[in-house]
Amino acid sequence: MGNKGAKTRGSTTLTSRQIAMLMANTNYTEREIREWHEGFLRDCPNGRLDKKKFREVHRQFYPQGKVDNFCKHAFATFDQNNDGTIDFDEFLLAISATNQCNLDDRLSVAFDMYDISGDGFINRKELIKLITAMYDLAGETNRKGENKPKKRATDIIARIDVNGDRKLSKYEFIAACKNDPVIRRLLAPNT
Missing domain, CATH: 1.10.238.10 (EF-hand)
Incomplete structure (x- = not known):
């Protein structure tokens, strides 16, 4: 144009x-x-x-x-x-x-990648896809108990979803990832 x-x-x-x-x-x-x-x-x-x-x-x-x-x-x-x-x-x-970016910026990029619907939120289904993809990428094989993607996604949303809408805003997502050592290690291994 x-x-x-x-x-x-x-x-x-x-x-x-x-x-x-x-x-x-x-x-x-x-x-x-x-x-x-x-x-x-x-x-x-x-x-x-x-x-x-x-x-x-x-x-x-x-x-x-x-x-x-x-x-x-x-x-x-x-x-x-x-x-x-x-x-x-x-x-x-x-x-x-x-x-190169700080942890918040890196997590912001991860959020944008997995906000598949483009609605500005990550729901449980999108979070499960994110966790599964990160496990796959890192070669993480321990996916039982607390590390099961569905369980981890459910726990993260239950713990961090401030307004109870069962989905995470970018702010909630970044806070959740920073406070979950497994997800933080997978999404930002060098921080």
Whole structure:
């Protein structure tokens, strides 16, 4: 729609405008952005990351886990323009959001990924999907008793659902995850 910037999406060249935008929205330096871009182009020579390659990359980072369930939700979240691919800008913003940000920001990204209905809340069913995907990704095999996804989701909602509507707002979700050591370890392992 007349957006000149749209022509560069998926481009194999990195413009000074892109670098400025990425520096403003991440904690990466220009040098780091250029290094990420080189690596991105090695894996995606056409400047686009499709769903298949996205899963392959995650399998490298989580060799013991099952990545498909997680990747389905993550890809949909990071493909901001819904074109079925992730360009370098979308990729680096996603990497930054999941690796550089503080715990609240990382949990906010997780919330956005699993608010499948897009209604601004995570219900029990969505929370079960999130917990199951995180278990799969981390290779977590202990899913009995307190660690059963349905049980954990039910307990989290019962404990944190402030207004009794049986779903979690983003604020409630972040508080719940920060106070649940298992979920916190799975969603934000480096904090």
